[in-house]
Amino acid sequence: MLNDMGFLWAVTAVVWLGMLAYAVVLMRRQRRLQQELESLRRALDQFNPPSR
């Protein structure tokens, strides 16, 4: 029975860790995207002064 519970825990861990890992990957991609977007916006503002 203890062994059975081991498999059950393993399954739970796989599901939760899998989802969390994907969420972390999403968040990291998001942060990188956001940073790059902002730096590009700033760069663009240098070229086009806000007086436009």
Add this chain to the structure above:
Amino acid sequence: MSGLRVFFRLVRKDLVVEFRGKRLWTSGLAFGVLLLVVMGIALNGASGLPADWSAGVLWLCVFFATAQGMSGRDRHDGEMGAWDGLMLAPVDRSLVFYARWAALSAFVLAAEAALVVAFFVIFNQPPPLRPGWFAGVMAAGAVALTGVSSFVATLSAASAMRDILVPVLLFPLAIPLFLAVIRLTVFSLQPAWSVPWVWVEVLAAYAAAFLLVPWLLFEPLMEV
């Protein structure tokens, strides 16, 4: 020009191009026979393999040889504006696919016939118990396999990794077909109780699907 005439001209074009280049024939055959020899060595010079195994080995070689010959098939079409000519043909574009399928099937069948001879020699197999079934399965398998693989080749034509992608996409798409032809070949090689109709149905479903799918989906693939 009627559709049928265009179809036969397209088939003729593909046949002529292949006769000039002999790409599919040579690469497919050389690669396939080499694979058979390597398999024979890997299986320790196997003679008297059980039919389950030898049918699998034979079809594995046919699949790889076809995938190998198929990648980069339509490279010629890019030259001298031949592709634009095809696009301008005043018929449904799926006809281009069907014509290519027909032409390629002829070559795959020819290469397969040679492979089968090599198979019986190298693997020292007894002749099939049901030669009619054997020939039918080899022919139907080749035609269905060519349909799937020329579709996949067209699909990955735009890809930078097309030489690798053709087998990578072909195998998952063709596994039920692979299983069906192997089971039916086993049936034709050794005594069995009943005809495995399930696999005949799978094979027929494949042929039907690849008659229908290109008609629906080939058009967007042909756009530049």
Add this chain to the structure above:
Amino acid sequence: MQSRAGWPVWLSIAAGAVMFVHLYLAFVWSPPEQHMGNLVRIMYFHVPSAWNAFFAFFVTFVCAILYLRRRRLVYDLVSAASAEIGVLFTSITLVTGSLWARPIWNTWWTWDPRLTTTLILWFLYAGYFLLRASIDGRERRARVSAVFAIVAFADVPVIHMSVEWWRSIHPLAVDETGFNMPGSMAATLMFGFVAFMCLYGLFLALRVRQQRQAMELHELREAVRAARVRQEGQV
């Protein structure tokens, strides 16, 4: 901008809460089974992730058709995002199934039709991403991958029917007579499906937003490059 940054946080909290409720239902509320004991609880993870994988690929399939009809890139974005999450759920299904098969069938893997066809599904969509990664040009990539997504989806009904077409040791949780299990187990299973669906929705929304931002990034890069060229021209 602040209001737009808000919804992912709230949605994540909600999805997390639902997942915790699912954990409670799966581990505490639902009863152990007669033969399998506590191992039956694996079902509440394995089956919902499988159903969600199929649902995700269905969304990919529908969006692929919509893309080919309407030619709007947003369908391609949703299609790709959904396929990515589908691959995640399929991986989870395969791993949890293997962990379930070990104590019940005494093997990690068996060449059962349903298992085999599910593994094929995984390879098909892995191929889908290889295809996407290796084609240049947004429109062409969208078109080719849409065609492939439509063809690849044919495997999903095959998985569903495989149990009936070929002999299979894979049990049927649900058939035409309804749920083959007590009510509390069926309720937990359905809740699991809803919980995983919430996660799917969250991931899909986030991923599609990312893809859109990536497109925006691409356009901004072009704009900066153009501005730089203009400036150098003036100097």
